[in-house]
Amino acid sequence: MENREVVIEVKDLVKSFNGRVILNGINLKVYKGETLVIMGGSGCGKSTLLRNMIGTHRPDSGSIFIKGNDITKLNESEFDKIRKIYGMVFQDAALYDSMNVEENISLVLCEHTKLDPDIISIMVKMKLELVGLRGFEKFMPSQLSGGMRRRVGIARALAMDPELVFYDEPTAGLDPIIAGVIDKLILDLSKKLQITSVVVTHDMKSVFAIADRVVMLYDGKIIAEGEMSEIKNSEDPRIKQFITGSPEGPIQFLQSGDGYLDELTK
Amino acid sequence: MLNFIAAIGKRVLSTLSQIGGIFILLKATLFWVFIGPFIKKPISYRNIFQQMVFEGVNSLLIVFFVTFFTGIVLAMQSAYQLAQLGAEMYVASLVAVAMAREMGPVLAALVVAGRVGAAITAELGSMQVTEQVEALQTQALNPVRFLVVPRFIALMVMLPCLTILGVFAGMVGGYLMGVFSIGINSGVYIDITFKFLALKDIYTGLIKSVSFAMIIALIGCYMGLNAKGGAEGVGRATTVSVVTSFIMIILADCVLTGIFFFSQM
Numbered sequence: 346m347e348n349r350e351v352v353i354e355v356k357d358l359v360k361s362f363n364g365r366v367i368l369n370g371i372n373l374k375v376y377k378g379e380t381l382v383i384m385g386g387s388g389c390g391k392s393t394l395l396r397n398m399i400g401t402h403r404p405d406s407g408s409i410f411i412k413g414n415d416i417t418k419l420n421e422s423e424f425d426k427i428r429k430i431y432g433m434v435f436q437d438a439a440l441y442d443s444m445n446v447e448e449n450i451s452l453v454l455c456e457h458t459k460l461d462p463d464i465i466s467i468m469v470k471m472k473l474e475l476v477g478l479r480g481f482e483k484f485m486p487s488q489l490s491g492g493m494r495r496r497v498g499i500a501r502a503l504a505m506d507p508e509l510v511f512y513d514e515p516t517a518g519l520d521p522i523i524a525g526v527i528d529k530l531i532l533d534l535s536k537k538l539q540i541t542s543v544v545v546t547h548d549m550k551s552v553f554a555i556a557d558r559v560v561m562l563y564d565g566k567i568i569a570e571g572e573m574s575e576i577k578n579s580e581d582p583r584i585k586q587f588i589t590g591s592p593e594g595p596i597q598f599l600q601s602g603d604g605y606l607d608e609l610t611k
Numbered sequence: 612m613l614n615f616i617a618a619i620g621k622r623v624l625s626t627l628s629q630i631g632g633i634f635i636l637l638k639a640t641l642f643w644v645f646i647g648p649f650i651k652k653p654i655s656y657r658n659i660f661q662q663m664v665f666e667g668v669n670s671l672l673i674v675f676f677v678t679f680f681t682g683i684v685l686a687m688q689s690a691y692q693l694a695q696l697g698a699e700m701y702v703a704s705l706v707a708v709a710m711a712r713e714m715g716p717v718l719a720a721l722v723v724a725g726r727v728g729a730a731i732t733a734e735l736g737s738m739q740v741t742e743q744v745e746a747l748q749t750q751a752l753n754p755v756r757f758l759v760v761p762r763f764i765a766l767m768v769m770l771p772c773l774t775i776l777g778v779f780a781g782m783v784g785g786y787l788m789g790v791f792s793i794g795i796n797s798g799v800y801i802d803i804t805f806k807f808l809a810l811k812d813i814y815t816g817l818i819k820s821v822s823f824a825m826i827i828a829l830i831g832c833y834m835g836l837n838a839k840g841g842a843e844g845v846g847r848a849t850t851v852s853v854v855t856s857f858i859m860i861i862l863a864d865c866v867l868t869g870i871f872f873f874s875q876m
């Protein structure tokens with residue numbers, strides 16, 4: 346496996362907000378054609394890690410290589426070349442409010458290619474078909490449900506036929522059937538088109554369905570990394586707890602009693 | 612006490628960084644206006660046109676309203692003083708020159724800052740907090756080129772146009788007051804208006820309104836793109852944007868008037 350082509354490599358990534366360290370030395374490799382799932386509790390920095398990988402946040406230190414280019418050192422126009430090979434599905438879809446569904450998807454095509462408008466409109470239809478929303482071209486984002494917006498977001502990310510797609514919780518808040526459809530879509534894209542996917546999710550069902558490899562983020566570090574089967578049989582109590590979703594275990598949600606009492610009575 | 616000083620220091624630092632940010636935005640905007648079209652596809656005309664309609668055409672009525680009545684007020688106020696000298700007919704030139712050099716540009720700018728500047732900040736701000744600006748970036752669509760430039764160009768074109776029309780409306784207001792209420796002969800009024808209204812009065816007014824357009828567009832866009840913290844943050848950014856624009860318009864007006872005055876323009 347080690348001789349497979351590395352698409353993304355994250356080295357010693359550190360990121361903090363206002364002095365609070367969120368990511369503390371992340372090392373990570375993503376290989377061509379695989380689906381890597383990043384798991385971790387809510388607020389542990391999964392979206393932040395993704396934002397660093399797509400370059401909308403700059404890390405405090407460390408480097409991120411996409412196809413051998415350190416994106417933390419590129420200037421805007423060099424980075425724009427890299428941006429054209431990946432797509433990003435945002436956690437809250439982030440559709441362009443002022444544009445309808447068709448324009449949301451076609452915008453990049455109009456701006457970055459010289460394709461004929463007719464061809465672009467066919468491509469938009471194909472992308473919408475992929476996510477099961479053909480016929481909704483003229484809808485405005487505000488007229489769509491949350492799940493539909495998410496799916497338009499996926500269609501938009503796929504508009505330029507990227508070789509690398511980032512998904513931030515693509516199935517959260519969707520009904521199980523649509524979640525299944527999206528899992529299948531991610532799977533198809535990677536198996537048939539060799540698209541590399543990085544998926545952030547804590548939906549265990551979809552992790553089992555799509556992941557080739559899993560990394561688990563906890564307390565600013567990667568505490569486990571491996572093939573799906575290794576993770577499933579892992580003896581690490583933290584991973585076991587996450588997979589079973591048990592409130593009892595080493596990952597504490599409830600604060601210890603005395604500190605809480607102190608704070609209340611202060 | 613120490614807290615107080617620290618608070619002031621923080622405030623000064625953040626103001627300085629905002630001024631710096633606005634200049635960086637100005638540089639990027641000018642780059643995309645003048646150099647960008649040669650290295651990338653030009654900005655879509657439809658986008659600019661939409662902004663022009665929104666920023667300009669839809670502001671017409673309110674600008675007319677404000678300047679028309681200001682013209683009437685100016686006529687009355689100056690008639691009150693000129694009557695003591697027996698020179699009421701010079702109401703005509705006073706209204707015309709005051710409208711062209713001062714009231715037209717400033718009033719149009721204040722109206723547009725309140726209407727358009729606020730809308731720009733609110734729109735870009737809500738795009739910022741809902742990650743739409745990030746989405747543009749990840750699609751290799753430069754937010755400055757895509758969001759700021761059309762608004763900037765549209766305002767630079769439309770505010771001077773609004774100003775000219777506003778000046779005209781103010782002069783009409785003054786004329787109606789002067790002729791029908793103060794009792795100046797219509798022919799005399801028009802005569803005196805054009806005898807004293809020089810071309811330089813018009814273009815100094817236009818220079819002002821171009822500068823005001825720049826202030827409104829840049830502050831509006833900057834505050835929007837830097838909005839933080841959900842809907843509440845957008846509201847706050849909008850307020851700050853309008854207040855800052857107002858202050859900057861008045862300051863710039865004072866500086867420009869000084870320059871014109873002392874260089875005899």
Ligand SMILES: Nc1ncnc2c1ncn2[C@@H]1O[C@H](COP(=O)(O)OP(=O)(O)OP(=O)(O)O)[C@@H](O)[C@H]1O
Binds near residue numbers: 362385392393436
């Ligand atoms: N712009 C920001 N400014 C300050 N703090 C931030 C910012 N963005 C994220 N954080 C902090 O970083 C931490 C991680 O946030 P992030 O959004 O990456 O979590 P997440 O793992 O994606 O959670 P979820 O599963 O709920 O989406 C949070 O504690 C949050 O408070």
Ligand SMILES: [Mg+2]
Binds near residue numbers: 391392393436513
């Ligand atoms: Mg998240």
